[in-house]
Amino acid sequence: xxxxxxxxxxxxxxxxxxxxxxxxxxxxxxxxxxxxxxxxxxxxxxxxxxxxxxxxxxxxxxxxxxxxxxxxxxxxxxxxxxxxxxxxxxxxxxxxxxxxxxxxxxxxxxxxxxxxxxxxxxxxxxxxxxxxxxxxxxxxxxxxxxxxxxxxxxxxxxxxxxxxxxxxxxxxxxxxxxxxxxxxxxxxxxxxxxxxxxxxxxxxxxxxxxxxxxxxxxxxxxxxxxxxxxxxxxxxxxxxxxxxxxxxxxxxxxxxxxxxxxxxxxxxxxxxxxxxxxxxxxxxxxxxxxxxxxxxxxxxxxxxxxxxxxxxxxxxxxxxxxxxxxxxxxxxxxxxxxxxxxxxxxxxxxxxxxxxxxxxxxxxxxxxxxxxxxxxxxxxxxxxxxxxxxxxxxxxxxxxxxxxxxxxxxxxxxxxxxxxxxxxxxxxxxxxxxxxxxxxxxxxxxxxxxxxxxxxxxxxxxxxxxxxxxxxxx
Amino acid sequence: xxxxxxxxxxxxxxxxxxxxxxxxxxxxxxxxxxxxxxxxxxxxxxxxxxxxxxxxxxxxxxxxxxxxxxxxxxxxxxxxxxxxxxxxxxxxxxxxxxxxxxxxxxxxxxxxxxxxxxxxxxxxx
Numbered sequence: 139x140x141x142x143x144x145x146x147x148x149x150x151x152x153x154x155x156x157x158x159x160x161x162x163x164x165x166x167x168x169x170x171x172x173x174x175x176x177x178x179x180x181x182x183x184x185x186x187x188x189x190x191x192x193x194x195x196x197x198x199x200x201x202x203x204x205x206x207x208x209x210x211x212x213x214x215x216x217x218x219x220x221x222x223x224x225x226x227x228x229x230x231x232x233x234x235x236x237x238x239x240x241x242x243x244x245x246x247x248x249x250x251x252x253x254x255x256x257x258x259x260x261x262x263x264x265x266x267x268x269x270x271x272x273x274x275x276x277x278x279x280x281x282x283x284x285x286x287x288x289x290x291x292x293x294x295x296x297x298x299x300x301x302x303x304x305x306x307x308x309x310x311x312x313x314x315x316x317x318x319x320x321x322x323x324x325x326x327x328x329x330x331x332x333x334x335x336x337x338x339x340x341x342x343x344x345x346x347x348x349x350x351x352x353x354x355x356x357x358x359x360x361x362x363x364x365x366x367x368x369x370x371x372x373x374x375x376x377x378x379x380x381x382x383x384x385x386x387x388x389x390x391x392x393x394x395x396x397x398x399x400x401x402x403x404x405x406x407x408x409x410x411x412x413x414x415x416x417x418x419x420x421x422x423x424x425x426x427x428x429x430x431x432x433x434x435x436x437x438x439x440x441x442x443x444x445x446x447x448x449x450x451x452x453x454x455x456x457x458x459x460x461x462x463x464x465x466x467x468x469x470x471x472x473x474x475x476x477x478x479x480x481x482x483x484x485x486x487x488x489x490x491x492x493x494x495x496x497x498x499x500x501x502x503x504x505x506x507x508x509x510x511x512x513x514x515x516x517x518x519x520x521x522x523x524x525x526x527x528x529x530x531x532x533x534x535x536x537x538x539x540x541x542x543x544x545x546x547x548x549x550x551x552x553x554x555x556x557x558x559x560x561x562x563x564x565x566x567x568x569x570x571x572x573x574x575x576x577x578x579x580x581x582x583x584x585x586x587x588x589x590x591x592x593x594x595x596x597x598x599x600x601x602x603x604x605x606x607x608x609x610x611x612x
Numbered sequence: 613x614x615x616x617x618x619x620x621x622x623x624x625x626x627x628x629x630x631x632x633x634x635x636x637x638x639x640x641x642x643x644x645x646x647x648x649x650x651x652x653x654x655x656x657x658x659x660x661x662x663x664x665x666x667x668x669x670x671x672x673x674x675x676x677x678x679x680x681x682x683x684x685x686x687x688x689x690x691x692x693x694x695x696x697x698x699x700x701x702x703x704x705x706x707x708x709x710x711x712x713x714x715x716x717x718x719x720x721x722x723x724x725x726x727x728x729x730x731x732x733x734x735x736x737x
Contacts, residue, residue, distance in 0.1 A: 319622075323623065326628060330631055524631075524721045525721050528628060528719070528724065530627070530631075534622040534624055534628075534717060537622065585667070585698070586696050586697070606716070609713070610703065610715075612713055
């Protein structure tokens with residue numbers, strides 16, 4: 139039997155022992171009355187504190203644990219002070235307190251946990267009990283005046299109001315449950331949105347980066363590159379043809395120039411023959427004597443004319459040869475420079491196309507790597523998102539546990555009402571209102587292993603968990 | 613594609629489990645209590661699997677399974693109980709009523725999917 143369980147019974151027995159006897163109580167010595175008063179005061183205080191503590195520890199949720207000592211101590215002191223009263227003559231106080239003492243004894247007996255022994259009849263108390271009561275009184279050093287019925291009334295009223303506290307507690311727990319449900323819904327909505335957007339993004343990337351799409355883009359670019367190469371080849375062919383035309387034109391210029399030079403050669407020949415003819419004219423004129431003098435003048439003039447023609451022909455030849463060299467040289471240089479520039483340009487274009495092709499291959503490979511990476515990352519994100527969605531189940535578990543706590547609060551409230559009623563009706567039958575029975579009922583209502591384990595642990599009992607499969611297929 | 617019918621009085625549970633199943637490619641139908649589930653089945657919903665809570669207002673999960681077993685479209689459909697309750701006597705009652713399995717909340721998403729794929733292979737998209 140634990141200390142907590144025995145104290146209420148012991149206190150109850152002290153109260154019971156102080157019931158008035160048939161006669162002689164009023165004639166007791168003042169010293170005895172003082173002793174009785176001191177024992178009574180200290181005992182009531184201790185009983186009230188222990189009773190309130192017991193009720194609170196057994197019935198209130200753990201969340202109220204921080205308030206338990208203060209609440210129970212204060213409630214016990216108030217209850218004791220109301221039961222004992224202050225500032226009255228000790229003899230009359232003891233007498234006045236007797237009805238209240240009796241009722242409190244009955245009530246405390248009802249509160250007793252584990253101690254099921256009925257109160258001993260008047261006169262059956264042993265000397266040991268009395269010594270124990272005196273010792274309790276000394277230990278608390280509590281000097282109290284006599285109790286009154288007002289104390290019992292106060293205790294009854296206050297205990298009757300306990301449901302106000304438990305109602306608030308219940309409503310607060312309902313509020314917590316609703317808040318957690320709302321939060322869980324929001325978390326799920328956010329997770330769903332994240333998952334949806336992630337899936338849409340991956341789908342878009344997959345669609346835009348699929349092999350088919352890449353192949354289409356690559357084929358298009360390769361086709362365009364081939365078109366560029368064909369155009370380039372045509373351009374090169376045309377330039378080569380133009381170069382050939384230029385060479386032919388240069389050849390024709392040279393040939394035509396040579397023709398002109400040949401004609402000039404003929405002109406020189408004619409000039410030389412004309413000059414020879416002028417000499418012959420001069421010779422024949424000399425043979426003719428006086429009659430040929432006029433022919434001699436003509437011969438001289440013809441020779442001069444032939445000489446001028448030769449000079450003119452020479453000048454034209456020189457000019458034509460200079461012009462030919464100039465034309466040939468310039469055209470040749472221009473052609474060579476143009477061919478070189480065209481060669482360089484074609485080489486640049488070919489190099490650019492080749493680099494473009496390489497870059498395209500690199501781009502395609504990079505794009506495929508990116509797609510692969512995105513798919514991999516999406517897979518790695520998908521699992522935590524799914525796990526997080528599944529973990530939201532905690533809210534339902536919390537909700538059910540809060541529901542259980544609300545039932546516990548109602549149980550406490552009901553029991554307080556019963557205890558309050560017991561103070562007013564000491565002769566009632568309270569055999570079915572013990573906290574032990576209520577705790578047993580509470581334990582029987584659990585459906586979760588964790589609830590059972592917590593309950594047993596709070597009672598200081600060993601927790602043995604059976605290996606129950608969380609997933610069982612029949 | 614036949615849906616998985618989820619029955620639970622907790623909107624959070626319905627959202628959580630349906631979220632997991634949809635992400636895994638399953639179609640889902642949800643009901644807030646046993647009667648609503650029966651109405652859905654009678655109304656034409658033909659599930660490939662039923663997952664029900666045990667503690668629900670009006671009708672508990674094992675009662676629901678018993679009633680669904682009497683309907684043509686769900687007579688041979690696998691039915692799982694997903695609950696916080698781990699009491700052996702209730703498991704035994706569920707098995708007698710025709711339940712296929714018993715899962716205790718919270719159930720791991722991957723483990724749940726493994727069980728479902730085992731019971732209804734090929735049901736996901």
